[in-house]
Structure formats: structure tokens, C-alpha cells
Amino acid sequence: MANDEKRSLTLRDVSEVSGVSEMTVSRVLRNRGDVSNATRERVLRAAKDLGYVPNKIAGALASQRVNLVAVIIPSLSNMVFPEVLSGISQVLESTDLQPVVGVTDYLPEKEEKVLYEMLSWRPSGVIIAGLEHTEAARAMLAASGIPVVEIMDVDGKPVDAMVGISHRRAGREMAKAILKAGYRNIGFLGTKMPLDHRARKRFEGFTEALAKEGVEIAQKEFYSGGSALAKGREMTATMLEREPELDFLYYSNDMIGAGGLLYLLEQGIDVPGQIGLAGFNGVELLQGLPRQLATMDACRREIGVKAAEIIAAQGEGKDTAMVTELTPKISFGDTLKRR
Amino acid sequence: MANDEKRSLTLRDVSEVSGVSEMTVSRVLRNRGDVSNATRERVLRAAKDLGYVPNKIAGALASQRVNLVAVIIPSLSNMVFPEVLSGISQVLESTDLQPVVGVTDYLPEKEEKVLYEMLSWRPSGVIIAGLEHTEAARAMLAASGIPVVEIMDVDGKPVDAMVGISHRRAGREMAKAILKAGYRNIGFLGTKMPLDHRARKRFEGFTEALAKEGVEIAQKEFYSGGSALAKGREMTATMLEREPELDFLYYSNDMIGAGGLLYLLEQGIDVPGQIGLAGFNGVELLQGLPRQLATMDACRREIGVKAAEIIAAQGEGKDTAMVTELTPKISFGDTLKRR
DNA sequence: CGCAGAAATGTTATCGCGAACAACGCTTGA
DNA sequence: TCAAGCGTTGTTCGCGATAACATTTCTGCG
Numbered sequence: 001m002a003n004d005e006k007r008s009l010t011l012r013d014v015s016e017v018s019g020v021s022e023m024t025v026s027r028v029l030r031n032r033g034d035v036s037n038a039t040r041e042r043v044l045r046a047a048k049d050l051g052y053v054p055n056k057i058a059g060a061l062a063s064q065r066v067n068l069v070a071v072i073i074p075s076l077s078n079m080v081f082p083e084v085l086s087g088i089s090q091v092l093e094s095t096d097l098q099p100v101v102g103v104t105d106y107l108p109e110k111e112e113k114v115l116y117e118m119l120s121w122r123p124s125g126v127i128i129a130g131l132e133h134t135e136a137a138r139a140m141l142a143a144s145g146i147p148v149v150e151i152m153d154v155d156g157k158p159v160d161a162m163v164g165i166s167h168r169r170a171g172r173e174m175a176k177a178i179l180k181a182g183y184r185n186i187g188f189l190g191t192k193m194p195l196d197h198r199a200r201k202r203f204e205g206f207t208e209a210l211a212k213e214g215v216e217i218a219q220k221e222f223y224s225g226g227s228a229l230a231k232g233r234e235m236t237a238t239m240l241e242r243e244p245e246l247d248f249l250y251y252s253n254d255m256i257g258a259g260g261l262l263y264l265l266e267q268g269i270d271v272p273g274q275i276g277l278a279g280f281n282g283v284e285l286l287q288g289l290p291r292q293l294a295t296m297d298a299c300r301r302e303i304g305v306k307a308a309e310i311i312a313a314q315g316e317g318k319d320t321a322m323v324t325e326l327t328p329k330i331s332f333g334d335t336l337k338r339r
Numbered sequence: 340m341a342n343d344e345k346r347s348l349t350l351r352d353v354s355e356v357s358g359v360s361e362m363t364v365s366r367v368l369r370n371r372g373d374v375s376n377a378t379r380e381r382v383l384r385a386a387k388d389l390g391y392v393p394n395k396i397a398g399a400l401a402s403q404r405v406n407l408v409a410v411i412i413p414s415l416s417n418m419v420f421p422e423v424l425s426g427i428s429q430v431l432e433s434t435d436l437q438p439v440v441g442v443t444d445y446l447p448e449k450e451e452k453v454l455y456e457m458l459s460w461r462p463s464g465v466i467i468a469g470l471e472h473t474e475a476a477r478a479m480l481a482a483s484g485i486p487v488v489e490i491m492d493v494d495g496k497p498v499d500a501m502v503g504i505s506h507r508r509a510g511r512e513m514a515k516a517i518l519k520a521g522y523r524n525i526g527f528l529g530t531k532m533p534l535d536h537r538a539r540k541r542f543e544g545f546t547e548a549l550a551k552e553g554v555e556i557a558q559k560e561f562y563s564g565g566s567a568l569a570k571g572r573e574m575t576a577t578m579l580e581r582e583p584e585l586d587f588l589y590y591s592n593d594m595i596g597a598g599g600l601l602y603l604l605e606q607g608i609d610v611p612g613q614i615g616l617a618g619f620n621g622v623e624l625l626q627g628l629p630r631q632l633a634t635m636d637a638c639r640r641e642i643g644v645k646a647a648e649i650i651a652a653q654g655e656g657k658d659t660a661m662v663t664e665l666t667p668k669i670s671f672g673d674t675l676k677r678r
Numbered sequence: 679c680g681c682a683g684a685a686a687t688g689t690t691a692t693c694g695c696g697a698a699c700a701a702c703g704c705t706t707g708a
Numbered sequence: 709t710c711a712a713g714c715g716t717t718g719t720t721c722g723c724g725a726t727a728a729c730a731t732t733t734c735t736g737c738g
């Protein structure tokens with residue numbers, strides 16, 4: 001069954017064993033073209049006995065086709081991108097395409113490097129998070145000649161196609177809901193965000209909508225690194241110490257929101273009576289919390305699905321919409337009064 | 340800067356623009372061999388102007404070398420594997436190797452498929468989670484002729500190298516610690532684990548060590564799917580309803596443990612006085628909980644680091660240890676009495 | 679039985695790059 | 709001035725597969 005040679009097997013080895021030409025072996029293994037059942041079986045048998053695994057490198061070079069889709073995202077360690085990936089995988093599973101993931105750690109230069117690396121494998125498409133890239137990265141994407149889908153965000157101009165939500169609008173909507181519920185003394189807690197453009201846009205939309213009603217954010221607090229849950233806890237404590245009059249806390253993601261929620265409950269503070277809370281993302285984690293945190297679904301899975309569908313469709317020559325804006329819905333949970 | 344042709348660029352295009360041979364361009368772009376500064380700069384300039392990205396497919400075929408390391412893991416959506424990955428990436432970053440991730444969803448057939456797919460790209464090494472694979476998968480690994488490191492687990496026989504902890508031992512140690520603290524009426528909560536061999540082994544070690552002291556697990560509960568935090572909560576409620584006399588709950592992972600902890604605290608139950616708790620993995624999340632859950636670190640990052648080091652070393656022809664067993668440490672937290 | 683047309687199989691020419699070796703040209707010292 | 713020596717650049721060939729076309733072997737039907 002196994003083979004112990006140093007040199008790896010080729011079509012030629014299989015063809016010699018099965019007594020047909022390399023071309024026929026190739027046809028059998030790719031299920032393409034007419035091959036009689038007898039030879040097909042003989043070839044499959046030989047391939048299996050030898051433990052032959054086709055060399056896609058050579059195959060790709062010869063056929064000028066690579067069944068890979070580059071997926072470039074900032075991080076795997078929060079809950080958001082794995083869910084996007086799962087949407088992508090689900091769709092691609094029914095095609096012959098395969099996702100390959102690259103992680104950028106929110107660093108533009110690393111993004112550029114990862115992109116270069118992936119493009120050098122000539123994938124069939126690129127799905128990349130965000131609309132902000134280095135100039136070189138944009139140029140590569142534009143020059144690549146393959147379908148490109150920028151995801152998560154629609155506040156900007158895409159190289160090619162984009163699928164996402166408007167984070168500015170998400171921030172605005174949340175602000176409106178908060179104001180409508182009667183809160184006025186609002187604190188914001190988020191990541192240090194020079195490089196997280198989507199968090200920044202939410203923040204901008206949020207402050208903008210507040211300003212329109214003459215409200216200004218009373219307190220801000222930013223973190224970076226560490227356990228988000230713990231950070232949410234700490235930041236909440238710090239902020240309330242500084243400004244006990246706050247009646248609402250808007251967190252830029254659910255994890256720190258959850259940390260804040262746990263802290264407030266521990267302190268015996270009335271949520272949402274005394275203080276209201278809201279996060280962002282709609283992560284699954286929230287379902288296990290003592291109280292349901294108000295949040296806004298970022299449509300992560302759906303974004304992955306749509307993006308993959310675009311790539312798959314373009315692979316088949318079909319035309320597709322260039323911009324797909326999804327609309328997140330507020331979930332009020334138990335931490336944001338309704339009216 | 341950008342190029343709009345349909346056909347993608349080749350060395351030839353760059354060579355024509357810069358007026359040297361393709362070989363010289365190749366040398367410049369790979370930083371290999373002697374090239375005068377004048378031509379080097381001319382070539383780099385041309386490549387950049389054209390937006391040329393080398394074709395690694397052709398390069399790999401010609402050089403018979405691929406700088407990819409296949410990393411095959413069951414899931415991305417829990418906290419455990421991303422951390423392993425981060426260890427791997429960190430090490431590989433200082434080499435010219437690059438990880439490529441494949442996900443199996445804990446399904447042996449999918450693992451086999453993913454492995455086949457990855458091997459067909461002729462990577463420089465394979466890092467794969469677990470010691471249990473289909474026979475075909477084992478055969479492929481053995482026949483591949485490249486370094487293979489099986490990770491996470493050392494309770495079994497590896498194809499080649501392995502790095503991990505003994506989950507049987509981890510289960511035993513936790514059992515001992517629990518007994519030593521005086522608990523006797525113990526419940527177990529975990530995943531439905533026919534396919535999660537490591538969870539199964541922990542469970543086996545756990546029951547075995549209890550049995551040695553004449554203790555038997557009083558209640559068991561298994562889940563699958565859904566939000567782990569919420570499941571932990573539900574299962575804990577169910578279990579205590581069925582058997583209020585329990586004085587300890589051992590969870591097969593920290594997420595469900597955290598759900599249980601939150602539930603118990605809400606119910607005003609004295610932890611760890613009335614009921615003790617422990618989980619497994621040592622995930623970062625725990626740091627934000629109201630009380631520190633007892634757990635056992637799975638050495639995830641370190642496993643990734645060691646595995647990557649082995650691959651990197653073998654790439655350079657160095658010999659390495661075939662078995663690396665790491666020893667997890669119990670962290671008592673606030674939910675397991677000390678003696 | 680014979681021949682058209684389909685089915686099955688083989689042949690040849692790439693694909694884009696890198697390894698190995700060849701050739702070039704400039705410096706240097708006898 | 710010229711050969712040796714070295715740094716630099718070019719040529720040839722092949723990596724392992726597939727596309728496109730060529731050829732052979734079956735079929736079926738008049």
C-alpha cells in the first residue's frame with residue numbers, strides 16, 4: 001500500500017503499473033473524457049496501490065487553473081472571522097473551489113505581504129476583509145485579473161466587488177436607539193482603533209448621530225491586547241469610577257460588553273434601569289450570559305456566503321452585483337430599554 | 340502601475356522591459372546568485388512598474404520545493420486551535436515556510452479529503468491534530484516522504500513525530516486533585532465525543548483515577564452543537580435538578596464550565612464550598628469571569644511552537660526528537676478548594 | 679460484410695520557472 | 709599584451725501535468 005521511495009510518484013509510475021498512457025491515467029483521476037470501465041478500474045487500482053497523490057502544482061501549471069480562493073482576514077482569535085469563514089466554506093463546498101486563509105493581524109504591511117504570497121499561487125479569486133489597503137495591495141488586486149470581493153464593510157470604494165454592512169450606519173442606528181430609550185449620559189468603550197477601520201466607522205457614525213441630537217459622548221476608553229472579557233470588566237470599572245453619572249455604555253464589541261455586563265451585575269447595578277448597555281457583533285457567546293446583551297448582528301455568516309457566491313459565479317462567467325449591502329438588525333436583549 | 344491585460348505577467352515580460360534575460364530577473368527576484376546592483380535595480384524597477392507577481396506554481400515545479408506547511412485541525416471556532424496556529428505562525432515567520440490551514444470539523448472522512456488535497460500541493464511538512472486517522476490517511480502520511488507532526492495528544496502511536504500532552508493523564512490528575520480536596524459526589528459534563536478522541540481520553544483517565552479510589556461518577560451529561568456557554572448553563576441546571584447532592588462538576592471544556600459557573604453564581608450557590616467546578620483548556624476568556632474557574636492548561640501555544648520547530652528543523656536536515664510530551668499544570672482558580 | 683461515426687486511447691507541445699552549466703567581459707599581473 | 713580568474717549574464721533542459729489534436733478500436737446498421 002505505502003511507498004517508501006524518496007522520489008514522489010508521478011503519473012508515469014501509475015501508467016507503467018496499469019499499462020496505459022499517462023494521459024489516460026490523468027483522465028481517469030480527473031473523471032474527464034471517455035475511459036472504459038475496465039481501464040478506469042485498473043488505473044484506480046494501481047493509483048491506490050501505489051498511494052499516488054496527484055501533483056496539483058504540475059496540474060495547475062499545465063491547465064492554468066487553480067481551484068483555490070484566497071481569503072484574507074485580520075484575525076482568527078475573535079469570534080467574528082471564523083463565522084465568515086464558515087459561510088465561505090459552506091458555499092465553496094458545493095463547487096470545486098477551496099478556501100485558503102491568510103491572517104494579517106490588522107497590519108497593512110502584513111496584509112500586503114500575505115496578499116502577494118497568495119497571489120503568487122494564482123488563486124481563482126480573492127476575498128479580503130475591509131476596503132482599506134496599501135496602495136501596492138490595491139494595485140496587485142486590480143492587476144491580478146481575478147475576481148476580488150472586499151467584505152465586511154461597504155463604506156468606501158471597492159477594487160471590484162464588495163459585500164458587507166455599513167458600520168457608519170450601524171453606529172448611527174445604535175445611537176438613535178439609545179437616545180430613543182431616553183439615555184443621555186453615554187460612555188464609549190472600544191479598541192484602540194487606528195487600524196480597525198470598521199470599529200472606527202461605527203464610532204464615527206455613533207458620535208455623529210448623537211451630535212445631531214445635541215448629545216456628546218461623556219467618556220471614552222480604549223484598550224488593546226489582553227482578554228477582551230477582562231478588559232471590558234476593567235474598563236467599565238474605571239469609567240464608572242471616573243464618571244458615576246453615566247447611564248449608558250456602548251461597547252465596540254460584544255466580548256468587552258459581556259465583561260462590562262458581568263461586572264455591573266456583580267456590583268448589583270440595575271441594568272438596564274440605572275445603566276444601559278450595548279455591544280456589537282451578535283456573537284453566539286452572548287446566549288450564555290445571565291442577561292442578554294443588546295447588540296447588532298454583523299451578518300457575518302451571510303457576508304461569507306454572499307462573497308463566496310460571487311467568486312463562484314464569476315468563476316462560471318456569470319455576472320454578479322458589485323455591491324451587496326446587508327442590513328444588520330438591532331437586538332435589544334435585556335440591557336437596552338425599549339422606548 | 341497596474342496592468343489590465345487578461346493574461347498574467349511572466350518573467351519574460353519583466354525581462355523584456357528591463358532588457359535582461361529571464362534568468363537574471365529570476366535571480367534578482369529570489370535574491371540568489373550574483374547580480375550587479377545596476378541590473379538588480381533596473382529589474383526591480385521594471386517588476387514593480389508592471390506589478391509583476393512571480394508564479395510560484397511554475398517556480399515550485401521547477402525547483403521541486405514548496406514553502407508551505409499543511410496544518411490540519413478540527414475546528415477554528417473554539418479558542419483552542421487558533422492559539423496553536425499562533426504558535427506555529429510565530430515560529431515559521433522566521434523561516435521561509437508558511438502555514439496553510441485545513442479544517443476537518445472532527446470528521447475523519449473530511450480529514451482524509453483535506454489531507455489528500457493538501458498533499459497534492461506537495462507541502463514541506465504536515466502538522467495534523469490528533470493521532471487517530473483513517474487508514475488511508477495514515478498511509479498517505481507515511482508515503483508522503485515529508486516530515487509529519489501529530490499534535491495535541493501523545494496517547495498513541497504517531498506516524499512520525501508527535502507533540503502534545505497526555506489527555507488520559509490530564510483527566511487522572513484532575514480527578515486526583517478533586518478527590519484530594521474532599522469532593523466525592525462528582526458530575527461530568529462534556530461533548531458527545533465519539534469523534535473527539537482527546538475529550539474521550541480525558542474522560543477515561545478521569546473515571547479511571549476516580550475508580551482507583553472507589554469513586555464513581557454520579558451523573559453524566561453530554562451535548563453537541565449550540566453555544567457552549569449556554570449549553571453549560573442548561574446542562575448544569577438539568578444535572579443539579581436530577582441530582583442536587585452533587586458536590587463537584589467536571590466540565591470537558593472551559594466554555595461550558597464558564598456557563599455552569601455563571602449559572603451557579605446566579606443561583607446563589609456557594610462555589611467552591613457547596614459545589615466545586617473545573618474545566619479544561621485554560622482559555623483566556625476565563626480571566627474575565629467573576630470567579631476564576633479551575634482548569635488545566637493544554638499548552639496550546641507551546642504545542643504549536645514545538646511542532647513548527649520540528650518541521651523547520653527537518654527542513655534543514657537536522658534530526659529532532661520524535662516524541663515531545665508537555666505537562667499541563669492544574670490551575671486551581673477559585674472554584675476548586677485546595678486540600 | 680463493410681463503413682461511418684463514436685468511443686477509447688495515444689502523441690505532441692506547452693505551462694512558467696529554476697538548476698546546471700556555458701559563455702561573456704572586465705580586471706589583474708607576469 | 710595576453711591568459712588566468714572572477715563576477716556577471718545567458719542557454720538549455722526538464723519539473724509533472726493537461727490541452728489539443730491524432731490515431732486506433734469498437735459499434736451499429738444498411
